[in-house]
Amino acid sequence: MSESFGVASLENKNTWKIIEEELEKPSIFKSRESLSPEYIPDQLPHREKELRELTSYFKHLVTTPGSISQRVLITGRVGTGKTALAKVFGRDFTRLATEKGYKVRYAHVNCHRNRTLYNVIADIGRQLDVPVPSRGLSSKEMYDLILNYLDERDEYAIITLDEFHYFANISGPDAVYFIVRTYDAEELFRRLNFIFIAIDPVKLGFLDPTTEGYLLRHLVKLNPYTSQQLFDILKYRAEDSMYEGSYDDEVLRFIADFEGWDKGGGGNARHALEILHVAGSSAEADGRSRITIEDVRKAIMNTSREILSVSEAIRDSPIHELLILLSIVKLLRKTGRSELKMGEVEEEYNAVCEFYGEVPRRHTQVYEYVMNLSRTGIVQTRSSGKGQRGRSTLITLPYGPLDVLEKYLDELIRKKIQLGL
Ligand SMILES: Nc1ncnc2c1ncn2[C@@H]1O[C@H](COP(=O)(O)OP(=O)(O)O)[C@@H](O)[C@H]1O
Numbered sequence: 055m056s057e058s059f060g061v062a063s064l065e066n067k068n069t070w071k072i073i074e075e076e077l078e079k080p081s082i083f084k085s086r087e088s089l090s091p092e093y094i095p096d097q098l099p100h101r102e103k104e105l106r107e108l109t110s111y112f113k114h115l116v117t118t119p120g121s122i123s124q125r126v127l128i129t130g131r132v133g134t135g136k137t138a139l140a141k142v143f144g145r146d147f148t149r150l151a152t153e154k155g156y157k158v159r160y161a162h163v164n165c166h167r168n169r170t171l172y173n174v175i176a177d178i179g180r181q182l183d184v185p186v187p188s189r190g191l192s193s194k195e196m197y198d199l200i201l202n203y204l205d206e207r208d209e210y211a212i213i214t215l216d217e218f219h220y221f222a223n224i225s226g227p228d229a230v231y232f233i234v235r236t237y238d239a240e241e242l243f244r245r246l247n248f249i250f251i252a253i254d255p256v257k258l259g260f261l262d263p264t265t266e267g268y269l270l271r272h273l274v275k276l277n278p279y280t281s282q283q284l285f286d287i288l289k290y291r292a293e294d295s296m297y298e299g300s301y302d303d304e305v306l307r308f309i310a311d312f313e314g315w316d317k318g319g320g321g322n323a324r325h326a327l328e329i330l331h332v333a334g335s336s337a338e339a340d341g342r343s344r345i346t347i348e349d350v351r352k353a354i355m356n357t358s359r360e361i362l363s364v365s366e367a368i369r370d371s372p373i374h375e376l377l378i379l380l381s382i383v384k385l386l387r388k389t390g391r392s393e394l395k396m397g398e399v400e401e402e403y404n405a406v407c408e409f410y411g412e413v414p415r416r417h418t419q420v421y422e423y424v425m426n427l428s429r430t431g432i433v434q435t436r437s438s439g440k441g442q443r444g445r446s447t448l449i450t451l452p453y454g455p456l457d458v459l460e461k462y463l464d465e466l467i468r469k470k471i472q473l474g475l
């Protein structure tokens with residue numbers, strides 16, 4: 055067969071052979087990207103009812119545009135499909151509206167990245183392609199610019215503010231009020247409609263009662279997935295991303311039963327997909343073309359067991375201890391080394407604090423926190439022995455995987471910040 059491609063003329067058969075062998079190795083994934091958390095699937099099995107609810111809230115955009123400015127709140131635990139639901143809705147709704155001759159735009163703002171009112175509004179402007187003058191604008195001016203831009207073009211927009219609790223917590227009640235409740239001020243404001251995504255309605259306590267009451271009026275609540283639902287989701291996503299025959303129902307069922315809400319799991323689709331991904335990767339790394347239950351067991355161990363026991367230990371740790379632990383995890387990942395010096399951890403910690411909007415603690419306090427972590431067995435420390443600059447403390451983590459740990463810590467820290475703990 056290689057003859058027909060004229061390969062025989064290649065001088066170096068050796069390199070060809072290597073590449074050919076690699077290419078012919080058994081493979082599990084036909085598209086790894088479609089298993090990544092960022093990927094937006096075509097369909098959302100078991101979110102049909104919620105998609106209908108969402109659509110009914112925005113129906114005015116294709117019946118009586120400009121009649122109201124809608125505000126809807128989506129809530130649910132991590133991995134219940136909040137982000138996916140909003141994005142799929144935005145994608146399909148705008149497409150269908152266009153077909154009907156209505157101009158509806160969609161923008162999805164991540165409030166974890168854009169934490170201030172100004173950044174949120176600027177991101178909305180960017181996503182809607184609003185030309186912005188180079189001189190600095192205030193939030194209000196920017197907002198007006200967007201409204202006028204839409205008005206001139208007779209367009210309407212649905213804006214999703216994802217991880218809204220994060221924005222609300224960082225930017226405070228005035229910023230929230232500006233976004234949530236400016237609706238009744240002028241007709242022009244009806245150009246914008248909003249979807250707010252937050253992790254749980256109970257944790258919206260930081261809003262003033264009127265704003266909260268207003269938000270809760272149009273609520274789409276996503277329940278954690280049951281085992282059967284996760285099975286269907288896994289099956290659908292596996293068909294998309296993996297070769298037929300590389301997995302079977304037993305494997306998917308095993309994951310679904312582990313993670314299903316009704317079976318005592320978290321009902322978290324992201325976690326279920328991650329287990330499948332990790333299991334597939336280890337089968338592939340072993341040169342096998344089929345995922346076994348043992349792969350899944352290992353993947354479950356790697357993605358949760360360690361994390362679960364650590365999470366137990368750090369659940370009630372003070373926030374700065376968690377920020378330090380996160381700095382250690384990040385730095386170990388970044389450098390690929392097995393041990394870190396106290397000084398570099400402290401440097402990373404300062405950057406991490408800035409990211410979360412926290413004021414870093416002083417050196418002696420940082421040292422004390424590291425020692426606490428060491429005492430509770432969460433990190434290991436040892437003295438480097440006498441070097442040129444005297445003794446230094448070396449820090450390491452005996453477990454992993456680091457990426458999962460990093461994600462876990464990030465979520466925990468955000469939750470704590472949001473609750474003011
Ligand atoms: N019903 C579903 N069908 C297919 N994939 C889903 C479904 N629900 C969630 N997912 C996938 O699970 C992962 C987590 O969903 P996501 O929307 O990020 O959850 P949340 O925003 O609630 O934390 C994503 O990869 C998403 O595509």
Ligand SMILES: [Mg+2]
Nearest residue numbers: 136137138216
């Ligand atoms: Mg999300």
